[in-house]
Amino acid sequence: MEAGKKMSEKLTLIVGATTNPSRYAYFAASRLDNAGVPFIPIGIKSGEVFGEKILDLRTKPDLENIHTITLYIGAVNQAEWLDYLISLHPKRIIFNPGTENPLFFQRAKAAGIEAIHACTLVMLSSHQY
Template identity: 85%
Template sequence: MEAEKMSDKLTLIVGATTNASRYAYFAASRLTNAGVPFIPIGIKSGEVFGEKIMDLRTKPELQNIHTITLYIGPSNQEEWIDYLISLQPKRIIFNPGTENPVFFTKAKAKGIEVLQACTLVMLGSNQY
């Protein structure tokens, strides 16, 4: 079986922001540098590394999402859990501070790989 290429790992950055001091922004930068296509989505508007931030509140229909990387805390996840699972990603990365046992359980029940990890570390250590 051929290994997946980085360009095949379309990533949804949940909690995307134009604020250069936020981890979601760093993730967009690192994904760009690694050649990983991404879709930024959140409640803030703007553009990140040439990609327009989609409005999470509209729950846009998206296809072929490989990875969801979360940058919103558990208290802000509840209304988005079913939507994010409906996108049928292969995996969801719960970055530090986003861990949510309810979300873990629901995602695993749908056959989605759940990782408590850091997207930035994964990219930096070639584990993405």
């Protein structure tokens, strides 16, 4: 496991991570970092955010102990990763605004994963994370 040092009940996988400071996935990494919530950024672009290397989603890395997956890729781009993300057995998946996907939502619920339509940034700001 590449993120072996990150063992927390709220370890969060940021799907669609980016180094672009104008993107919501970047804001989420910043807020998680500030809140002390460990995170693993994953996406198709390389780089580093807040000291964490962005893992290549295309390699479908073997990750463990993921508590939350927070999505920052739209439904059109989720199909290829759906089975992989469910196979990580997170406790919850947050479908941020613009990532809503009824099929993924239902598949997650059927797999026993809490699936919610919410905003990670609002959840962190309101201490509901």
